[in-house]
Amino acid sequence: MNKTFEKYQSQHSIKRITGAEAARRILDSNGLQNVPIDLITGNLTDNYDPTANVVRLSQSVYNNTSTAAIGIACHEVGHALQYATNYPPVRLRMAIIPVTRIGSRLSVPLIIIGILLGSLSYFFTVLAYIGIAFFAQSTFFQLVTLPVELNASKRALQQIQANGLLYDSEIQGAKDVLNAAALTYVAALALSLNQLIRFLLIVGRRRR
Numbered sequence: 001m002n003k004t005f006e007k008y009q010s011q012h013s014i015k016r017i018t019g020a021e022a023a024r025r026i027l028d029s030n031g032l033q034n035v036p037i038d039l040i041t042g043n044l045t046d047n048y049d050p051t052a053n054v055v056r057l058s059q060s061v062y063n064n065t066s067t068a069a070i071g072i073a074c075h076e077v078g079h080a081l082q083y084a085t086n087y088p089p090v091r092l093r094m095a096i097i098p099v100t101r102i103g104s105r106l107s108v109p110l111i112i113i114g115i116l117l118g119s120l121s122y123f124f125t126v127l128a129y130i131g132i133a134f135f136a137q138s139t140f141f142q143l144v145t146l147p148v149e150l151n152a153s154k155r156a157l158q159q160i161q162a163n164g165l166l167y168d169s170e171i172q173g174a175k176d177v178l179n180a181a182a183l184t185y186v187a188a189l190a191l192s193l194n195q196l197i198r199f200l201l202i203v204g205r206r207r208r
Contacts, residue, residue, distance in 0.1 A: 004180035008068035009060070009174035015019065017165055019061040020075035026056070026077045026159045035080050037062075046072050048079035050094065055080055067166060071174030074160055076183065078152030081159075087151065093144045100141045103134035109132065111199055118206045128203045134195070139196050142189040149185045153178040 019026075020037050027035050038056045040046075047059045055076050061069040082090040114128020160166050160174060 001044070001177075001180045001184050004177050005060075005068045005072075008071075008177055009064070009066045011067045011170070011173045013067055013070060013166055015165070015167075016065045018063050018065050018068065019057055020063065022070045022160070022163075023055055023057065023073040023077045025165065026074060027080065029159075029163055030081060030084065032080060032084055044072070046076050048076045048083075050079075050083050050197035053083075067173030068177045070160065071156060071167060071177040072103050072181070074165070074174070075152050075178055077159065078155035079148075081155050082148065082152060085165050087148075089144060089148045089151070093141065093148055096137070096141060096144065100137050103137040105125050107131045107134035107138065107174035109178060111203070115202060115206055118156055118203070119122045125206070128206075130200075132199050132203065135196055135199060137190070139192040142185070142192045145183050146189055150177065150182055189193075 020039075023037050027033065034053070036054050038054055039062045040056045040058055042058050043060050046056060046061055048055050055073075055075055057076065062073050079090070081087075110131030110133065111128050112131075114124045114126075114131060117124040118128060120134075147189065156178060157171070157175060166174060
């Protein structure tokens with residue numbers, strides 16, 4: 001993701017539209033004039049906060065006129081559009097966040113305690129499986145997140161073209177950055193699935 005962003009960070013849009021300006025145009029054209037755009041610190045820390053209903057763009061995106069910055073800014077606006085249109089997967093993700101947060105804190109400690117003390121009592125083995133169930137919730141969250149992120153990127157590219165933010169020769173830069181971002185979520189899901197299977201195998205061996 002960082003490598004791809006750096007590659008297209010020097011490819012400035014012919015129209016010299018900044019990431020913040022691109023985001024504003026899309027929001028306004030979709031009737032979301034009430035959604036503000038804030039500048040935040042950090043690199044690639046861009047996000048849409050549904051609780052505050054605000055798009056937050058990092059310093060490397062907000063005032064940047066590169067195709068990479070425009071792609072990322074429009075991706076975050078894509079999330080705002082998802083909430084505005086009640087996109088089902090994003091609503092599901094929001095609904096499971098509280099449970100997932102609790103599970104992510106408890107899963108690994110419960111699994112470790114269950115593995116270490118499982119030979120003493122079957123109770124601790126059950127405890128390990130409860131921890132695995134909590135961890136599975138986090139994996140499910142990653143699974144739900146993937147289509148949400150892919151759809152936000154799809155919306156971003158559609159809006160870039162519909163609002164004429166980039167010329168056809170420039171869109172590839174934004175597309176490559178968004179594809180690289182999507183791969184980070186694919187990797188996160190793969191790692192989570194791998195860890196889940198690993199925990200199941202470890203606890204299963206200890207039980208035998």
